[in-house]
Amino acid sequence: MLTLPVAASLHAAAYVAGTFDTKGRELMFVKQCLERRGLRVVTVDLSTSGRPSSASIHPREVARHHPQGEPAVFSKDRGTAVTAMAQAFERFVLTRRDLGGLVGAGGSGGTSLVTQGMRALPVGLPKVMVSTMASGDTRGWVGPSDICMMYSVTDVSGLNRISERVLANAAHALAGMMAHAASLPASASKPAIGLTMFGVTTPCVQALTRMLADDYDCLVFHATGVGGQSMEKLAGSGLLQGVIDVSTTEVADEIVGGVLSAGPTRMDVFARHALPYVGSCGALDMVNFGSWDSVPERFRARRLHRHNASVTLMRTTADECRAIGEFIARKLDAMQGPVRFLIPDGGVSQIDRPGQPFHDPEADRVLFAAIEANFRAGPDRQLRRLPLHINDEAFAQALASAWHEVAAPRQRARGASA
Template identity: 35%
Template structure:
């Protein structure tokens, strides 16, 4: 039964056999294929369903302009923009159910743009000679992309690379068949947090919000989780956000696990009401198995596990975080409320706890008071972020927004 259609994309002028093999495996499992050629100079051995000319035009350019650029980097960026636009058009038109993109560094560069253009939840696979490589900055990796190393596949088919290609083909088709798209039958609240050992408000808030008719999605704010959160916020997928763990803003400022420069901006741009609190604002996360970044040496640190270590910011750096958060919120096009828990902003930030810094917390609170934008309501609380009083205040504000119609319940 031909039930799902997978878009297979790559440079058909140089990788026709490999791309053809992917298509062969998908069709052999009962799926359908649309082929997309993102070549610039050469032509495929047989016509693709979507030609390189269509791809370039979808990006507002042409193959002639790509060639005339005289530079392979510029040319492939033209094709990347077109491939991203075309893939989204095909998905919105109901013509594809998932994608596979194949390539080396050039194809992977294009694949990142193409997959990032598709909504969270659409199966997207990259078969790459540089899979999982540090060449790829976190902010360019699509939130829910799957990737497999194209081992032994730089030039021509063989039994080694077929193992990777066949797995990717089967995975993409299987994912398209099994995927359960977001239902959107209830308004969605997007919330950021960390595990319950450090932040616990979601334990009380999630059931309370569900009782009010919302669906609640909690995003782990360790870089990629923030990317997924921002991607959905940019789509306007949330009825409101409770962005209570904006540590990725601190990470971006001081060289930690960034979710990108647009962290904490997309809800505001899309007109989504924002409830904000500074959970873990005082920490910068970095890769635990690497050396401490030079700018963070000599700090108090907490090794969360072998993958992740957090470094404590000083008072001046905390002021910079406050200014960054307030600057991002100042452009919001919907209601903004900021909760400022003066008793501490993570479980390690309590009197007697290992990362408590009373003067640093006071400096942050003072900076938030000084630079909180006029479009945001500041609610100072005498409690800790993990206390029941914090969650109760968040619900009180949300209930007010519901009553005023700022947050829709249906």
């Protein structure tokens, strides 16, 4: 078989991970497929049964990476053991300097184990997961990462005419990604920044990207929960120079109980990394649900708006806005880098204008007051209120100007080191 020219050109290895006590035959088949393509392969056993292992990396070696060591992993309770092994594997992969790609195969347990490690790896590093769980909602396993999920069709239990084809395809996909890394586009010569957009803040973000596109590679993220998580994943991986977080709407879903929450850790990455941050209140007037019939009974008497057949919006109340504002202020106060937060007094979304269904000046006033009252100001931490609507061209210009303020020292430092 013709092999890809990777063995001589790549120092990195393909890692094959899974529970070798139950999936050893299948995982070894993947290993053999990769070796036939010219790759060096490292096998990693994530079993918690204590049985002998045929893998390059023994389960106990992985388990030592758990914060509490091996005893935390090899406990009598299987559920606890698997959870602990996943935590150990997440830390383990970050120590491997030769890891050039990662492939796994398994059922629900194996998928949870392997993908927790995959999610810890940088975006762009090849990751392929063959799973019995891949034909459905994979958000819990993929999250904000670029994991390629492949449905196993048959169970990952033995080798047959179907499983061999699927596992071989997964191995060859990983080999191809490792051998043929995408060349960087022309936009990669410009620093990348993240921007968050929702349908009702689209005019603002589109105007903003036009203003910045000559100097920045503008990466726009749809603020649907996983969108905010993806932006912050890239920020934490060092792939963004900073963000203009126009649409913090995911916070409203987290506080009130909508379907597009990015979780309680939204914005926490900026407390760990001193990146420039410019933010605003985009679409904090709404909480998201699915179709009209999917709205929980406790919300049926609220102010609802049918956005389309699949999306129903609910207006946030003054009390909810107060909680949302306090949440955002706490996150802003914890940020380590320069901060500018701009408040649009004229409304926070396309449907928060006079005559529009979510226009509620009192709820907005409570939101803005909560942010302002709890915000910790400083020389490079500023809150600004503007007599503008979020989709006004002048508000986009103010966001662009704020970005240039916080990014300027970073750009000067880059220029001095060049």
